[in-house]
Amino acid sequence: MKVGWKTFTSQSARRDLLCTVPCHLTPRNGATVPSRHRERVCNLPIRESPDHLENIDISLILITLVSNFYPLVLRNKTCGELRKEHNGQSVTLAGWVDSVRDHSGVLFINLRDRYGLTQIVFLQENDEKLSETVRSLHPEDVVQIVGKVGLRPEGIVNKKIPTGEIEVTAESLTVLNRTAVVPFQPSAPEVPAEETRLKYRYLDLRRPPMQKTLLLRHRICKVLRDYFDELGFVEVETPMLGKSTPEGARDYLVPSRVAQGQFYALPQSPQIYKQILMIAGYDRYFQIARCFRDEDLRADRQPEFTQLDVEMSFVNSEDVIETINGLVVRLMKEVLGRELNPSPATQGVRAGAQPTAPPGTGVPIPRMGYDEAMERFGHDAPDLRFGMELIDLTDLAKTVEFRVFRSVADDGGRVRAINAKGAAEKYSRKDIDGLNTWVIEQFGAKGVAWLKVDADGKLAGPIAKNFTESELAEMTKKLGAKPNDFILFSADTFSVTCKVLNGLRRRLAAELGLIDPNEMNFCWIVRFPMFDWDEENKRWIAMHHPFTAPLTGDVSYMDSDPGKIRAQAYDLVLNGFELGGGTIRIHDSAIQSKVFDLLGFTHESAKEQFGFLLEALQFGAPPHGGIALGLDRLVMLFGGLDNIRDCIAFPKTTKAADLMTGAPSPVAEKQLDELAISVKKSEP
Numbered sequence: 001m002k003v004g005w006k007t008f009t010s011q012s013a014r015r016d017l018l019c020t021v022p023c024h025l026t027p028r029n030g031a032t033v034p035s036r037h038r039e040r041v042c043n044l045p046i047r048e049s050p051d052h053l054e055n056i057d058i059s060l061i062l063i064t065l066v067s068n069f070y071p072l073v074l075r076n077k078t079c080g081e082l083r084k085e086h087n088g089q090s091v092t093l094a095g096w097v098d099s100v101r102d103h104s105g106v107l108f109i110n111l112r113d114r115y116g117l118t119q120i121v122f123l124q125e126n127d128e129k130l131s132e133t134v135r136s137l138h139p140e141d142v143v144q145i146v147g148k149v150g151l152r153p154e155g156i157v158n159k160k161i162p163t164g165e166i167e168v169t170a171e172s173l174t175v176l177n178r179t180a181v182v183p184f185q186p187s188a189p190e191v192p193a194e195e196t197r198l199k200y201r202y203l204d205l206r207r208p209p210m211q212k213t214l215l216l217r218h219r220i221c222k223v224l225r226d227y228f229d230e231l232g233f234v235e236v237e238t239p240m241l242g243k244s245t246p247e248g249a250r251d252y253l254v255p256s257r258v259a260q261g262q263f264y265a266l267p268q269s270p271q272i273y274k275q276i277l278m279i280a281g282y283d284r285y286f287q288i289a290r291c292f293r294d295e296d297l298r299a300d301r302q303p304e305f306t307q308l309d310v311e312m313s314f315v316n317s318e319d320v321i322e323t324i325n326g327l328v329v330r331l332m333k334e335v336l337g338r339e340l341n342p343s344p345a346t347q348g349v350r351a352g353a354q355p356t357a358p359p360g361t362g363v364p365i366p367r368m369g370y371d372e373a374m375e376r377f378g379h380d381a382p383d384l385r386f387g388m389e390l391i392d393l394t395d396l397a398k399t400v401e402f403r404v405f406r407s408v409a410d411d412g413g414r415v416r417a418i419n420a421k422g423a424a425e426k427y428s429r430k431d432i433d434g435l436n437t438w439v440i441e442q443f444g445a446k447g448v449a450w451l452k453v454d455a456d457g458k459l460a461g462p463i464a465k466n467f468t469e470s471e472l473a474e475m476t477k478k479l480g481a482k483p484n485d486f487i488l489f490s491a492d493t494f495s496v497t498c499k500v501l502n503g504l505r506r507r508l509a510a511e512l513g514l515i516d517p518n519e520m521n522f523c524w525i526v527r528f529p530m531f532d533w534d535e536e537n538k539r540w541i542a543m544h545h546p547f548t549a550p551l552t553g554d555v556s557y558m559d560s561d562p563g564k565i566r567a568q569a570y571d572l573v574l575n576g577f578e579l580g581g582g583t584i585r586i587h588d589s590a591i592q593s594k595v596f597d598l599l600g601f602t603h604e605s606a607k608e609q610f611g612f613l614l615e616a617l618q619f620g621a622p623p624h625g626g627i628a629l630g631l632d633r634l635v636m637l638f639g640g641l642d643n644i645r646d647c648i649a650f651p652k653t654t655k656a657a658d659l660m661t662g663a664p665s666p667v668a669e670k671q672l673d674e675l676a677i678s679v680k681k682s683e684p
């Protein structure tokens with residue numbers, strides 16, 4: 001049976017592509033092309049419709065495929081690869097047209113792929129057809145170039161790009177695909193509106209900064225995997241379709257078709273599964289795990305996100321912290337090329353005590369108790385790259401006449417302040433009004449009071465007249481106030497003063513340029529409270545999750561004063577962001593039941609939700625604990641970025657929508673019927 005050429009050029013669009021198939025093939029005895037080869041042949045670029053070729057011998061094709069394999073490849077170098085040493089080599093490049101330039105009749109294109117950019121020059125003055133094709137190109141057309149590498153003439157070497165010393169003189173050009181008119185050009189310096197970027201994500205992902213970030217993400221994942229693998233951790237996948245996990249957010253639910261009316265919950269984290277893996281004896285687990293939380297989204301949150309999830313058996317908090325310290329050292333070195341050396345002062349202390357001390361033992365990442373963090377910074381993920389710590393003036397406020405301060409202090413509230421050194425001149429009345437409105441709107445505060453220090457070192461401002469000379473002197477002392485300092489006060493409940501002053505501290509530091517953008521400032525926050533009192537519902541809620549173990553010494557408060565119990569919990573903070581957190585878990589089912597009790601679970605409801613865990617805990621659960629780090633955030637901070645969506649290939653908007661695919665979207669009535677679900681139509 002003969003095969004006609006048309007078999008290979010089934011799509012008309014391919015007809016105007018140029019052919020790199022050797023055209024000397026002649027019709028012979030013929031055979032059908034096995035579909036797998038047909039596919040391959042079909043994908044070959046075709047120079048022209050070779051009408052003179054009716055039929056082709058398949059065996060010849062196969063031989064040609066093998067013997068001419070190299071000429072058939074669409075490229076043998078990338079656009080980021082060529083250097084001086086390649087001078088004189090013949091190369092085949094393929095990529096996207098970044099730009100086309102006509103310099104007095106000499107045509108250039110910049111050819112781009114994810115590896116870089118190569119300048120192509122067309123010297124065939126007499127080849128009008130080729131020149132015409134080049135002139136017809138648009139940015140984002142896909143082309144193949146065969147040509148020769150040459151050194152760029154002196155004076156036009158481009159030091160800004162790695163391929164800037166060479167250019168490729170084109171011998172032929174193949175248009176592999178034409179682009180439609182692009183809504184934005186990936187190489188343009190101006191960044192399009194985010195909506196446009198998300199809708200045309202494939203174009204956005206062609207932008208070099210996005211490519212850099214996705215490669216960084218890949219690099220980070222590789223380092224994580226290598227690190228844990230070397231330490232004997234095992235990566236285990238846990239289910240997506242499972243039972244609700246108790247991380248405190250709303251679940252994404254998936255209806256079951258088989259068991260109508262019943263639902264799976266997408267995991268908020270693999271928390272319970274990883275604990276069960278410890279009970280199953282897996283000892284050291286990690287996973288780069290997708291998690292889903294249906295929360296109100298903020299700029300740095302996504303409904304689905306990725307965590308580095310870790311769990312270890314026979315460990316205490318120190319072991320987990322030090323294992324992660326080792327990871328931080330490794331990431332800093334392998335991703336950023338920076339050292340975070342163990343300090344000689346602390347190294348060896350623990351290593352001596354325990355021969356199998358984790359690799360991060362002695363790494364100089366400071367630790368701070370939760371209470372201290374809230375006192376000094378008003379936040380449990382303090383940004384330690386700058387000072388401007390909170391100063392408490394409550395005792396002084398109890399002695400003054402000024403009612404705004406006095407009444408708050410007398411009622412058990414707090415009066416605290418920050419001192420923005422040397423910033424008095426930088427904030428006008430109008431600016432301060434702006435700060436005032438901001439704290440009212442953002443933090444539900446009553447407002448912010450302020451004073452400036454004048455050139456003589458005196459506290460001045462509208463509220464100064466409410467204080468006696470000696471009160472002002474005392475305040476000056478406490479605040480360490482010097483000429484031109486700008487003092488901002490918050491007088492409110494402890495919680496509101498924390499929010500207001502943490503907010504102002506961060507905002508002013510950014511406005512005053514106090515932050516070194518290259519600094520990577522890590523710290524651990526430890527000794528968290530176990531429970532938070534939910535005033536609205538009058539009940540205790542778990543500050544981490546209900547499987548967190550209390551500090552051994554605090555168990556006795558379980559009945560008397562649960563608010564006093566501190567947890568065996570630890571959070572890793574980087575540059576003022578919570579990078580992750582974890583806890584040592586309760587491995588004793590009696591304590592676990594007690595905690596459930598305190599959290600208001602009835603025996604039945606605990607059994608209903610976590611019965612399988614409670615049951616598993618009875619079958620020889622080892623002491624265990626773990627941690628999870630937010631991968632998206634890690635990438636964001638290691639990449640020096642400020643938008644989490646830029647760290648995710650296909651992110652959602654703050655309304656949890658995927659603008660490229662249009663998800664979420666309505667589904668067919670039939671699909672709903674199969675699930676026995678009907679959608680309540682909201683009133684128009």
Ligand code: ASP
Pocket residue numbers: 247268269270271307310581582583626627628
């Ligand atoms: N499951 C916790 C979380 O996702 C982390 C942990 O305790 O390991 O925040």
